[in-house]
Amino acid sequence: MPINILMPALSPTMEKGNLAKWLKKEGDKVKSGDVIAEIETDKATMEVEAVDEGTIAKILVAEGTQDVAVNAVIAVLAADGEDVKAASSGAGADKPKPAPAAEAPAPKPATGAPAPAAASAAKAPAPAAAPAPQPAAAQSNGARVFSSPLARRLAKDAGIELGRINGSGPHGRVVAADVEKAKSGGGLKAPAAAAGAPAGATGAIGAPAMSDQQILGLYEQGAYESVPHDSMRRTIAQRLTAATNSMPTFYLTVDCDLGKLSSAREEINAAAGKDKDGKPLYKLSVNDFVIKAMAIALQKIPEANVSWTEAAMLRHKHSDIGVAVALPFGLITPIIRQAEIKSISAISNEMKELAARAKAKKLKPNEYQGGASSVSNLGMFGIKDFTAVINPPQSSILAVGTGEERAVVRNGQIVAATIMSVTLSCDHRAIDGALGAELITAFKKLIENPVMMVV
Secondary structure: OOEEEEOOOOOOOOOEEEEEEEOOOOOOEEOOOOEEEEEEOOOOEEEEEOOOOEEEEEEOOOOOEEEEEOOOEEEEEEOOOOOHHHHHHOOOOOOOOOOOOOOOOOOOOOOOOOHHHHHHHHHOOOOOOOOOOOOEEEOOOOOEEEEOHHHHHHHHHHOOOHHHEOOOOHHHOEOHHHHHHHHOOOOEOOOOOOOOOOOOOEOOOOOEOOOHHHHHOOOOOOOOOOOOOOHHHHHHHHHHHHHHHHOOEEEEEEEEEOHHHHHHHHHHHHOOOEOOOOOEOOOOOHHHHHHHHHHHHHHHOHHHOEEEOOOOEEEOOOOOEEEOEEEOOEEEOOEEOOHHHOOHHHHHHHHHHHHHHHHOOOOOHHHOOOOOEEEEEOHHHOOOOOOOOOOOOOOEEEEEEEEEEEEEEEOOEEEEEEEEEEEEEEEOOOOOHHHHHHHHHHHHHHHHOHHHHHO
């Protein structure tokens, strides 16, 4: 019996992925553990291994195909001894079919509505070729919109309410093509007519929500280019919107004197050994010291090394620090695991390697998911200070500004010093104000006295 090869779920939150490349072709023999394809998720490109032995009988999803649903059949494998042609002819036949959707209950007539007419309509037989009723999606105002399951999923991923989309299917049913059209601003109802957009609807921050059609109406046709969102950008938008709306956040800022750290960094880099090519074995950056200091600070203030869940507080034993890496197509935070026990040079080398693989979309989910806290550094762009959005399920993130010469007062004298401003964002559900202050104070002491990081 042929074996279906399914689109795997490469992370707990993955619902679909892009089939980037086939590494095997039809007719090739494979054994368990062979890499057969590369799949792109919203964050990384990962290899898919065969779990059975046999011959690739039929490839059902061509490489380059986007938005392939998890558990969709992408290829068929003929088991050893099985006729490849027979397996190919029955390709995908064993794909599980979705259970038939329950018919949506007919809406009750409004008070005073002529019931006899409704009753007679209910008794009238449906035409033989009439399509079966489709499930209706409930909108925020209680209205129902008939749509296909695929259309509902695509609309959810795109952040578009189904009630705003003009349906082109039977009886105005919203289908996948309507959602794709809506993504570029077309096929949307006027705000007053949009189901699920009642008068007075507001956005996340209380301002009246604007539809795509309203926004497009503000700009002259041809004066802009519409670039559809990719999966990474949609995921970033959804996660950060959720974090901003659901997480009560407060901010703490301190200035750190980099005098001792700068001197120590220069001495350590100058003393670095050379590899066989004559290159330094490591070259420490200020950010490497920041990662180490944050890791140790979380160990010194363990009550802040936590993640919030509705049932309990998770107190982490290690300091797993995420580090924001800017990519041309978005942002990702690879994680330095157990950073508190690693040397600064080890952190430096590991961070360079993770950043390189992040830019190549080669990170594995366990390399960027989870973590205790994060560091976001915009100092290299000359940014003095800023606030960063916490990456759930973490409870804090440190925003690092540039180190710059400023006038400070020491012993009653005005002198120049290299100062770096840092701002700690804290989830108030998990970290109270005084606790956050203890954490950022511990970080400041370590940065200003870097020898304490090796004690």
